[in-house]
Amino acid sequence: METTIEKPNLINIQKRVLNNERLTREDGINLINCNDILFLGNLAKYVKERKTGNQAYFNVNRHINLTNICVSRCKFCAFSCNKNDSNAYTMTIEEAAETALSAPKNITELHIVSGLHPDKPFNYYVDIIKTLRKALPHIHIKAFTAVEIDYFSKISGLSVKKVLQTLKNAGVDSLPGGGAEIFNTKVRKQICPNKATAEKWLNVTRTAHKLGLKSNATILYGHIETLEDRIDHLIKIRELQDETNGFLTFIPLPFHPQNTEFSHLKKPTSAENLKMIAVSRLMLDNFNHIKAYWIMMGPKVAQLSLDFGADDIDGTITEEKITHAAGAQTDKFIEKNELIEMIKEMGRVPVERDTLYNVVRLYE
Numbered sequence: 001m002e003t004t005i006e007k008p009n010l011i012n013i014q015k016r017v018l019n020n021e022r023l024t025r026e027d028g029i030n031l032i033n034c035n036d037i038l039f040l041g042n043l044a045k046y047v048k049e050r051k052t053g054n055q056a057y058f059n060v061n062r063h064i065n066l067t068n069i070c071v072s073r074c075k076f077c078a079f080s081c082n083k084n085d086s087n088a089y090t091m092t093i094e095e096a097a098e099t100a101l102s103a104p105k106n107i108t109e110l111h112i113v114s115g116l117h118p119d120k121p122f123n124y125y126v127d128i129i130k131t132l133r134k135a136l137p138h139i140h141i142k143a144f145t146a147v148e149i150d151y152f153s154k155i156s157g158l159s160v161k162k163v164l165q166t167l168k169n170a171g172v173d174s175l176p177g178g179g180a181e182i183f184n185t186k187v188r189k190q191i192c193p194n195k196a197t198a199e200k201w202l203n204v205t206r207t208a209h210k211l212g213l214k215s216n217a218t219i220l221y222g223h224i225e226t227l228e229d230r231i232d233h234l235i236k237i238r239e240l241q242d243e244t245n246g247f248l249t250f251i252p253l254p255f256h257p258q259n260t261e262f263s264h265l266k267k268p269t270s271a272e273n274l275k276m277i278a279v280s281r282l283m284l285d286n287f288n289h290i291k292a293y294w295i296m297m298g299p300k301v302a303q304l305s306l307d308f309g310a311d312d313i314d315g316t317i318t319e320e321k322i323t324h325a326a327g328a329q330t331d332k333f334i335e336k337n338e339l340i341e342m343i344k345e346m347g348r349v350p351v352e353r354d355t356l357y358n359v360v361r362l363y364e
């Protein structure tokens with residue numbers, strides 16, 4: 001790679017990235033403050049190609065949100081509501097099964113995340129997973145964020161380990177990465193005061209990994225956090241990955257302010273989103289994959305992200321509710337062929353993957 005910049009600290013970072021050396025917190029802060037996004041993109045692209053060559057991943061999946069009723073009422077969330085609100089809903093076990101069975105036959109994954117319902121017992125969730133497992137024995141069930149697991153522990157009186165083991169026995173195969181938001185305590189208290197703390201999120205995830213349940217990790221950025229908070233968040237995730245190696249992919253999630261208590265804020269720009277992808281790729285040297293979630297980035301930026309360090313653009317989804325409640329203008333699903341075309345247009349080789357990144361099909 002040729003050096004395209006003159007700032008000594010960035011030249012130094014570039015050298016160390018080329019030598020496969022770990023970047024420090026200070027490096028991260030220098031990178032996130034750098035406005036030369038082409039420099040960041042090229043460096044992150046180099047790392048992406050060192051990790052996964054010219055391939056770019058997607059999957060065929062279906063999202064299910066069992067309920068939008070939630071006791072947490074995070075201030076950035078436009079999806080949740082109270083029990084008596086007119087838009088409140090909670091699926092019965094039969095409705096959850098019908099929703100799963102109505103998904104296209106070629107899905108390989110169910111992605112299940114929901115609100116923290118005030119009355120439903122833990123057994124409701126266990127029974128749903130058992131029913132889905134029986135109805136779709138070959139589908140990977142990725143269900144319940146670390147925040148939901150922490151809540152199940154609270155409502156059932158069971159330890160986090162017991163909750164996870166029970167869900168694993170019922171049919172859960174892995175955990176999604178939501179609920180991490182931003183780990184900085186002060187910011188977390190302002191944006192989601194009723195939610196599991198950062199320590200709890202990390203501990204639940206650690207326990208899941210030790211039980212053999214892989215998971216994803218996320219960051220919600222572009223609200224009231226500082227750029228330093230973002231780097232500290234990445235470093236905490238990197239440290240846990242060093243310890244457990246249980247994360248599959250990292251997904252930077254840009255904040256969508258519409259219909260939230262932060263509706264006066266502007267959502268992050270496309271340049272900021274590309275920068276966040278690149279910095280995540282550079283800092284998380286122990287992650288194989290960085291995902292540009294097309295629903296939140298928008299398909300065009302997700303596509304460009306494949307040249308800024310991302311190697312995954314997520315899946316067909318079938319029906320997205322959470323980001324659309326916050327005003328997302330993207331479609332609620334995408335056809336598999338569109339994902340394939342998006343990847344091919346960037347000169348990458350599309351790879352349909354399962355949740356664990358096993359290759360389902362290469363589209364060369």
Ligand code: SF4
Nearest residue numbers: 070072073074077080
């Ligand atoms: S982000 Fe999750 S936990 Fe927070 S209010 Fe929304 S549904 Fe509930």
